[in-house]
Amino acid sequence: xAENTANAPVKKKKRKNSKLxxxxxxxxxxxxxxxxxxxFSIILFMVLCAPLFVEKSKVEESDWEYLxxxxxxxxxxxxxxxxxxxxxxxxxxxxNSLEIGLVSMVCALFMGVVIGSLCGYFGGVLDxxxxxVLDVLKSIPTTVLALAIVAALGGSKTNLILAIMIxxxxxxxxxxxxxxxxxxxxxxxxxxxxxxxxxPRIIFKHIVPNCIGTVIIQASMAxxxxxxxxxxxxxxxxxxxxxxxxWGSMLSGAREFMSSAPWQMIFPxxxxxxxxxxxxxxxxxxxxxxxxxxxx
Amino acid sequence: MWRYVVxxxxxxxxxxxxxxxxxxxxxxLSKGSPAEIILGPGFQQEEYDEYNRELGFSxxxxxxxxxxxxxxxxxxxxxxxxxxxxxxxELKARIPISLRTTFMALALAALVGVPLGVLTxxxxxxxxxxxxxxxxxxxxxTPVFWLGMLLMFFFAVKLGxxxxxxxxxxxxxxxxxxxxxxxxxARQMRFTRSSMLEAxxxxxxxxxxxxxxxxxxxIWHHAVKNALLPVIxxxxxxxxxxxxxxxxxxxxxxxxxxxxxxVKGIGNRDVPIVTGCVVIIALVYSLVTxxxxxxxxxxxxxxxxxxxx
Numbered sequence: 187x188a189e190n191t192a193n194a195p196v197k198k199k200k201r202k203n204s205k206l207x208x209x210x211x212x213x214x215x216x217x218x219x220x221x222x223x224x225x226f227s228i229i230l231f232m233v234l235c236a237p238l239f240v241e242k243s244k245v246e247e248s249d250w251e252y253l254x255x256x257x258x259x260x261x262x263x264x265x266x267x268x269x270x271x272x273x274x275x276x277x278x279x280x281x282n283s284l285e286i287g288l289v290s291m292v293c294a295l296f297m298g299v300v301i302g303s304l305c306g307y308f309g310g311v312l313d314x315x316x317x318x319v320l321d322v323l324k325s326i327p328t329t330v331l332a333l334a335i336v337a338a339l340g341g342s343k344t345n346l347i348l349a350i351m352i353x354x355x356x357x358x359x360x361x362x363x364x365x366x367x368x369x370x371x372x373x374x375x376x377x378x379x380x381x382x383x384x385x386p387r388i389i390f391k392h393i394v395p396n397c398i399g400t401v402i403i404q405a406s407m408a409x410x411x412x413x414x415x416x417x418x419x420x421x422x423x424x425x426x427x428x429x430x431x432x433w434g435s436m437l438s439g440a441r442e443f444m445s446s447a448p449w450q451m452i453f454p455x456x457x458x459x460x461x462x463x464x465x466x467x468x469x470x471x472x473x474x475x476x477x478x479x480x481x482x
Numbered sequence: 483m484w485r486y487v488v489x490x491x492x493x494x495x496x497x498x499x500x501x502x503x504x505x506x507x508x509x510x511l512s513k514g515s516p517a518e519i520i521l522g523p524g525f526q527q528e529e530y531d532e533y534n535r536e537l538g539f540s541x542x543x544x545x546x547x548x549x550x551x552x553x554x555x556x557x558x559x560x561x562x563x564x565x566x567x568x569x570x571x572e573l574k575a576r577i578p579i580s581l582r583t584t585f586m587a588l589a590l591a592a593l594v595g596v597p598l599g600v601l602t603x604x605x606x607x608x609x610x611x612x613x614x615x616x617x618x619x620x621x622x623x624t625p626v627f628w629l630g631m632l633l634m635f636f637f638a639v640k641l642g643x644x645x646x647x648x649x650x651x652x653x654x655x656x657x658x659x660x661x662x663x664x665x666x667x668a669r670q671m672r673f674t675r676s677s678m679l680e681a682x683x684x685x686x687x688x689x690x691x692x693x694x695x696x697x698x699x700x701i702w703h704h705a706v707k708n709a710l711l712p713v714i715x716x717x718x719x720x721x722x723x724x725x726x727x728x729x730x731x732x733x734x735x736x737x738x739x740x741x742x743x744x745v746k747g748i749g750n751r752d753v754p755i756v757t758g759c760v761v762i763i764a765l766v767y768s769l770v771t772x773x774x775x776x777x778x779x780x781x782x783x784x785x786x787x788x789x790x791x
Binding site: 218318319321322323324325326327328329330331333334335337338339340410414417418421422423424434437440441444445448451455458459460462463466467 | 496497498500501503504505508509510511512513616619620622623624625626627628631632634635639722723725726727729730733734744745748749756759760763764767768771
């Protein structure tokens with residue numbers, strides 16, 4: 187007992203040293219978030235280390251003895267109408283789906299942070315112009331805007347990323363802008379200015395560390411949205427072009443065989459859902475860990 | 483109040499003009515001129531140029547933009563490249579169909595999501611909280627089209643309760659409504675829950691309890707009233723997401739709405755049709771957002787006091 191009480195303050199001191207360890211400790215408390223992290227790690231491992239499970243050639247290779255076959259040994263997820271192995275297509279297709287989600291998320295977030303913080307910090311004419319443009323963009327639903335962009339540029343991975351990035355940027359700009367404006371109203375910000383701190387120092391020492399949490403939480407939630415959006419656009423036939431596999435376009439192909447081969451639509455959909463699900467769970471955990479308002 | 487309504491109506495004009503500008507610009511990036519799309523291959527370049535001039539396509543972008551806006555004011559949405567019909571006649575028949583699906587899905591999302599959100603917040607950490615919350619997490623992550631496919635498989639293919647190829651009866655709207663509405667019900671619920679949890683921790687709730695109000699009065703008269711204010715805005719925003727979502731759902735369920743018209747227009751590279759669809763979607767969404775904002779101002783006494791003077 188005495189030992190315990192003696193140890194406790196020392197431990198506490200150690201924790202204080204690292205913000206990252208602190209975040210991890212708070213994140214870990216929420217079991218569902220850890221579950222999200224595990225689910226995503228498994229999916230990422232399966233997709234990135236796909237060659238460990240199945241050869242890449244299987245993606246486009248037809249097995250004529252197994253057309254529209256249900257899951258059997260050798261084809262754990264079954265085959266499609268051309269006898270292609272769905273296990274291989276789901277794994278290698280995941281590379282496309284996750285890459286689109288990840289790259290467009292990073293780009294949209296980058297745009298959001300740059301434009302949003304400039305607008306929030308400097309305000310004035312620039313802010314007015316950007317806000318009016320965002321008001322206009324807000325009137326077009328993101329799916330419709332993304333659809334129009336891919337339709338104009340043509341369906342390919344790069345254009346899909348571009349379309350999703352552009353359609354999601356306004357939301358990120360708004361979020362970062364309001365976070366920065368919130369910080370600019372605080373006392374420590376005024377104190378820093380009163381002390382004559384230079385603008386870059388204020389931005390990097392006071393504003394960035396204080397809104398980084400908001401941005402990270404938003405990143406993980408946005409990732410889920412973008413995976414879903416990429417899948418929807420591919421489902422309509424405007425994303426990755428066949429025979430290249432992608433989860434959304436695989437579902438589009440599976441629709442025709444819904445009554446005769448329902449297993450074709452299970453696995454791609456399950457992978458989309460689980461990826462989005464895991465990012466939402468991770469986002470919730472990060473919110474608990476990073477948002478000081480929720481700490482008691 | 484009326485001044486606020488008129489002001490919001492006037493603000494719609496620049497927003498719609500901007501939306502048309504953006505969408506015209508985006509679509510002007512597409513490859514191929516109208517002549518190539520209408521006439522098809524096998525013509526001389528001069529013939530294409532001649533035809534483009536007739537259509538007014540060779541004019542600069544802004545000239546075409548202002549001509550489009552000018553025609554739009556007169557109610558002329560242009561002519562389809564593909565089957566030469568007026569775009570408005572195509573749109574007219576389809577707007578009510580898409581609106582009906584969207585409003586039904588919105589009603590479903592609000593009627594399921596909001597009460598569940600209140601329930602989970604009031605019974606925090608109990609079984610009534612954890613189970614709906616876990617379900618909501620899963621539904622919020624489900625792609626609408628996959629949910630639609632699963633519903634179609636179970637209820638239309640396996641159980642035969644609905645026809646696989648809908649004919650436009652009311653019953654045929656149930657599956658599209660469910661697949662569009664359920665993921666949004668989940669989002670609605672999550673938002674209501676956090677808004678409600680915030681409200682429950684406010685000082686006025688403690689005051690109400692301290693003065694001896696019944697628990698039911700505390701929840702329904704003090705907490706819910708305040709917690710639902712931000713929820714109204716979120717419901718308005720999800721209208722836009724759902725209206726956009728009809729694009730995907732209508733393709734899946736073969737519904738003849740604006741969404742399927744837009745996808746068809748994209749397939750045929752029919753720029754006037756696509757522009758018309760986006761303009762209508764943007765207009766309807768802006769109108770709904772406006773109504774929601776006015777409603778909010780009307781309900782919230784704090785906002786009302788600001789505008790009523």
